[in-house]
Amino acid sequence: MKPILETKDLVKYYGQGENVVRAIDHTDIQIPVGEFTAIVGRSGSGKSTLLHMLGGLDRPDSGKVLIGGKDIFDLKDEQLAIFRRRKIGFIFQSYNLISSLNVWENIVFPIGLDGKKVDHDFVMDIIQRIGMEDKIHALPSTLSGGQQQRVAIARALAARPAIILADEPTGNLDSRTEIEVISLLKSCVGDYGQTLVMITHDETIAQMADRVLVIEDGKVVNS
């Protein structure tokens, strides 16, 4: 299958001289459409940096990130931001909802800022799946951690991006909620035909993935 997401000889170093940290060290990966990939590795192994590169949040020292065969770093900052909000959905460990907006507004936020009309039925469908239909006017500070992360998932899905990038989405949740949230995420991604890349520490979650990439010192050691 043709990979939707691909890196070619990607390099990102931090620091200089003896203190240099090889966060990504000549990495080549390919992720096919519709696959659920888990990235695992120790703290400081470079997982998060890799995810940020995949999502175009940070620029590499050298190498390419191809999405649908196109190098995203050929785009200027402005274009990249637009590309990102259309093609990629992010889910962060600390939810990162916007505190001044209610649940509904948080979910439709990327669509609105793209100047597109909100597909009401589609968003309602997602909200029902995350079980938040009676909370659409609630502000994030009134929600539990699990609820907030479900809203974050809905936000990532709402703009129908091709790729969902999740950085330890369940890191702040207890184990029961964790399984619930991941199951929800996995089923949504499957139903909407999206590709999911997720960083995790958790063996159980890694086992739910189609594929597991193990990162060590900025290199993919096992896939």
Next chain:
Amino acid sequence: MKTVTKIALANVRQNKGRNILCGIAIALTTLLIFSILTIGFGIVHLENAAVNAYYPNFHVMFRGVSEEGIKQLKAFDDIEKMGLREDFGQITDDDATMLMIAMDSKAISLNKQELEEGDFPKEKDEIVVTRSMLAELGMQAEIGDTITLPYQLYEGNMLGYGQEDTFRICGFAKQAESANENKTYAAMFAPEYMEMMIPENEREYRVTLRLAASENMTTDQIETRCADIGTAIGCSEHDIVMNKQYLAANYVDPSTYPGIAGIVAVVVIAGILTIYSIYYVSMIPKVQEYGKLKAMGATKKQIRQIVFREGMMVALIAIPVGLIVSSFISKGFLMGVIRYLNSGDAYTQTSFDLLNDGKVPILLPWIYLLAAGVALVTVIFSIYMPMRKAAAISPVEAMRYQADSSQSRKKKRKGYAELNLLRLTGANLQRNKKRTIITVLTLSATGIFFMTMSHIISCSDPVVSAKHSIEGDYQISIDHVEYDKLKPEQKWTSIQQNNPMNESFLEQVRAVEGVETVKTKSYLIGDIEGMTTEDGEFRAHITGLDQTYEKALKEGIKEGKVDWTELEKGNQIIISDSYMTYYFPELGVGDVLHMTLDVGDERVEKDFEIAALGDYADGMTTSDFILPKSVMESLTSYNLTNVCEIEVAEDQKETAYAALQSLADQAGYMETDTYEQELEKYKKQTGLISVMAYVFLIILGGIGIMNLLNTMVSSIHTRKRELGVMQAIALSRKQLIRMLQLEGLFYTAGVLVLSLGLGSAAGYGLFLYAKAEHILDVHYYQYPVMQAVLLLVVVTAVQLALSYGITRSFRKQSLIDQIRYSE
């Protein structure tokens, strides 16, 4: 304890940006407090010093005091200095009055007698004269020359037989111009000569004296004490003469000190608002840290100390900086003010010299201490709340604390189905409505103040004031003096009997080339039965106008009606000044006043019914009442004309003014004024006030800008992560910047709407007040368009500069750094 200080010190370094802003605000506050105190007190002290250096500085003069009286006076221990003058005869001349006087050294110094050249007489045959007196006598002599003078000594109330003596000139006195006009001269002899000529029991001294410790007495207290002393030695009321000019010049307006205190209070409030706001806003991201410190075992007291010491460390640097900078500014500013006021007359020249020679200390130690103390108290007040807040944070709450959420207790938000940039910005601003409103209000405070002050400056337009204060181009008026017992001949009732402003004088005025119209006004003084003020007797001043003023009279009517034919019947009168209704609110249209008018040596009684109450320009009349001129003239055969208003052709002003001036000089007892002089006077007055007000507002504005800067910077700083997330998932950089600009625009618009709206409303209120109270010659409303535009431009420019700076600083940071921030 040491740890607490160390943490505080580390915080000072860590919160560098906040502390620099805070430091600037504290330094500016200190600067304003110090400058206001220094300039305020500097002007008061300088005025006192100049008055003492310029005017004769005795408090009172007792006339006709015998040698016995002098002995009694010496027994009073609250007399600081006492000088004796004896007028003991007159030099014989056909038309001039030439007094023979002797003064002791104390009298010379109390009267500020100065010689043009030479020395005061010490030997029996020495004399000091004026050059104009010699000229009047047809003599020519220099110092060292001897002159022979015929004279008559006083014997009781009479002049004795003519005698003659020869004197050696030891000095020339300065001659006052007014004395030349009136042909009054004085020659000064040694006290020994007088003692030789006048037997002890016939001497009647004029004693000038100055009370001890008078700096701490009010004008009233001084007058009362002087009168008591005079009465004690048997002086009649008539013989106790206060040095009104000196007392008035030395008079400190009782509202001066409260005024200074009021302005300082405004600065302190602005300072507290700003410093508090800076601390309050920048405290939010620090909450977690204080929570952690608590979790690690810091007590409430220690947390308070950490916040307090951080504030104090900044204050200890900022306050001295403010004091040093303001030391230079205040002194320079005061010098500038005096230089600006220095119109070349002797009095302002004296002030200028005193300041220039450093004779009046301007930078006073106590002002340094007070300013530093007030600034410190301002800082303590400002950090008190943030200090309590930091100490009250519970460790558990602090760990969970998310910068923005805890600020709002709202659980729900109605929100929009579709979001756009504008709605997003709205949501940001609504997040904490209270804080948004407080921010706009504190930011607007300076703007409101600015617009209010601008109204007054705009309304006291020098052209308007000058037109209000003089009717035509040139004014000649009788220089009558009512309350100087030394000059009975200059009382209006005396002048009336031989009025120099007679028909032939007016003919000469009309004949001056360039003179277009000449109008005259007449004048009377009298009493009204049953009317007194706090100061005692109320004297009614009445101006007589001819029918050409009928229209103007009608226009100024506030109550009642003016019918010229009725008025001319002589039974009605118009009240022309709002002070009248202020002092006598019971007066109204239709009331009948029983007046006793001073006409020559007689008093004429007459009843007048109040026909109307009006408000008229000072140029038309400054009297309390108006009557038709014809009515006034029917009361007496004396000439009551006391003002002539002259219109002069524009291109002939220079020559015409000179000709009119010399006519007035020749006639005597006349003073002149021109529209140009009035305009110059008001320009100086309002120019100075505007400069002072604007300098004050600019510094206050500086404090306000620190506040704006801090608000904008910290509102972004605290949301750094959220803004990063927004960019990661949806916002392009352009959109982000536009969003921040929209937020800024909201504050800018808020500040402008409040400043222009509330400021204009308050300004209009102040205008009405100033007009009613006759403050600063405010007569007509003029909206301060220039100032409003200036405010608009400055606020917008500051906002744009801020947006630009913020945008740039954002460009430098990577998204990842923003998202990771505070994680």
